[in-house]
Amino acid sequence: MTETADAAGPPAYPMPRTCPFALPEQYARLREEEPLARVLLPTGREAWLATRYEDVRRLFTDANLSADRVHPGFPALLSGQQAIDRRGFLPWMDPPEHTTYRxxxxxxxxxxxxETLRPAVTRTVQECLDRILAGPRTVDLVQELALPVPSLTICELLGVPYGDREVFQSRARLMTDRNTSGPDRLNSLVELRAYLHGLVLRRQAEPREDLLSRLAVRYREAGVEDAEHLTGMALLILVAGHETTANMIALGTAYLIEHPDLRDTLVKDPSLVPKAVEEMLRYFSISDHSTGRVALADIELGDTTIAAGEGVLLSNAAANRDARAFERPEEFxxxxxxxxxxxxxxxxxxxxxxxxxxxxxxVVFTALLARLPDLRLAAPLAELPFKNDTIMYGLHELPVTW
Amino acid sequence: MSAPAVRRAVVDRDVCVGAGQCVLAAPDVFDQSDEDGLSYVLVDPLPEELTPSVRDAATRCPARAVQLEAGAGAGAETGAAAETGTGADPAADRQPTGPSPA
Structure with missing residues (x-):
């Protein structure tokens, strides 16, 4: 049988990428022909997919779109998210609760x-690079640089004592390793939560000069004596700031290696690194699969009505390559x-x-380009394990040599 | 003609979410309070040459809390509206609360 558009029903989402640095090919067609399209989720439910920059921005600011993952109409890509302890998780809250805790x-x-964290981040990055340069000349940059930098930065930010960092690091590493089994992954999350809960209790009892202590004081002043909620906030800071940054470091490094002209430009003029970072953010848009919302009331967008209770996916990746908003959007x-x-x-x-x-x-790209300007991939780009199967886009491993 | 219209940059601190976009776009105009992290305006009235950076800040502000007010009593202009020409910007309906931190 030949599939026809009608018989096939709405296209499946997430949509596959054919090139690691390009977006799914269907995005461009949908953005022009069907900017608010029906798609089929892995859970078997349908949702809307918005792909134009103005539409995506307009919907992100619509008070009738809820971020509540527990709402039955929420367009979840994974089943079971409803079971997660969501206390403290700002991205899943709506106002007024969201406003209070944000x-x-x-x-x-x-x-x-x-900006006051720059010296600590710089020290962390330089120490990672020291270790890399002292070891064998082929390493997995994800394990040696991309993951440790955000993880240690979050330790610094939260005020995790130095002696506890290995516990923290090892659990965080297990959580992000694709070879970790489902039960082990859940267990490492439970252990991290338990560790952070203990830290929260200590800081509540005896505040210090760190983020958790200050938050504990603010929670108390607001009349929220809930250590679990504060633990959730700490866990959010870890989860939201860990794998995301790591994925950007890995993708950015792979991109720079594959684009020697760009890399040479940045080696010659490191003051352009912030511009390159901003363009990497736009170009990779790694959070494309984590921007779902559910309509609390009917929403009109052009000729289409998103009905109350329906899910919407706001594709920030498609929006970030909309020619209406960015000239020559496919160019870095x-x-x-x-x-x-x-x-x-x-x-x-x-x-x-x-x-x-x-x-x-x-800090990472400035230091990496200065100390390892001749970095090369240790495996062909096409064979690298890009994260086509996760919520955040990125790389599971990045074998490099020099 | 008289002197150019006096403009003011305004942050609605009731809706500010502290993303810091205005500080990045117009560091000479906006800062974030150490106390609560919300943005406030450093210069009032707004020097003419800083107007484009405030438009940029208004476009980038995720909460649409930044506005460019054209003179006393005139309507507010948001960067998003100025750029896209849409009249349906929800920020245009709000009353700004003033340039300095509460």
Missing amino acids: RMVISEFTVRKV DLSRESPSHVAFGYGIHQCLGQNLARLELD
Whole structure:
């Protein structure tokens, strides 16, 4: 039988990529012909997929779209998310709860506050590079640089004592390793949560000069004496800031290796690294699969109505390559003026840690290009294990040599 | 003609979510409070040469909390509306709360 469009029903989502640095091919067609399209989720449910920049921004700011993963209409890509303990998880909250808890933590992530972490991040990056340069000349950059940098940065941020960092690191590593079995992965999450819970109790009893202590005080002042909720917030900071940044480091490094002209430009003029980081954020848009919403009321978009209870996926990757918003969107272009991309989302849930991510990526690529300018892939690009099967796009491993 | 219209940059601190986009776009105009992390305006009225950076900040602000007010009593202009020409920007309906932190 030949499949026809009608018989086939809506296309399956997530959609496959044919090139690791390109978007799924169907995005371009949908953006032009069907900017709000029906798609079939892995769970068997259907949802809407928005692919135009203006539509995506408009929907991200629509108060009638809920981020509540527990809502029965939420367009989940995985089953079982409803069972996760969601206390403290800002990205899954709606106002007024979201407003209350986001406001408790905003002052920890201001542009100025994040900048004070630069010396610590720089030290972490240089120590990772010292170890890499002292070892065998082929390494997995994901394990040796991409994961340790954000993990140790979060330790620094949360105030995890030095002596506890190996416990923290090993559990965080298990959680992100694809070879970890399902039960072991869940177990490492439970152990991390238990560790953070203990740390929260200690800081509640005896506050220090760190983020968790300050949060404990703010929670108390707001009348929230809930250690579990605060533990959830700490876990969120870890989860949201760990694998995301690691994926950007791995993808960015692979991209720079595959684009020697760009790499040479940055080696010659490291002041362009922040521009390159911004363009990597737009170009990779790794959170494309984590921007679902569910409609709480009917929403009109053009000629289409998203009915109350229906799920919507806001493709920030498709939006970030919309020619209506970006000239020559398929080009990696260091001369773009303003980073108006939606790689960190848009609306009230826009990534709170985005300026920390920018800082980490700036420090990593600046140091990497200075100390290992001749880095090469140790396996063909086509054979690298890109994360086509996870919520965040990235690389499971990045074997490199020099 | 009289002098150019006086403009003011305004942050609605009731809707600010502390993403820091305005500080990145217009560091001479906006800062974030150490106390609560919310943005506030450093210069009022707005020097003419800083107007483009405030438009940029308004476009990038995820909460649409940044506005460019054209003179006393005139309507607010958001960067998003200015760029796209859409009149349906929800931010245009809001009343700004003023340039300095509460």
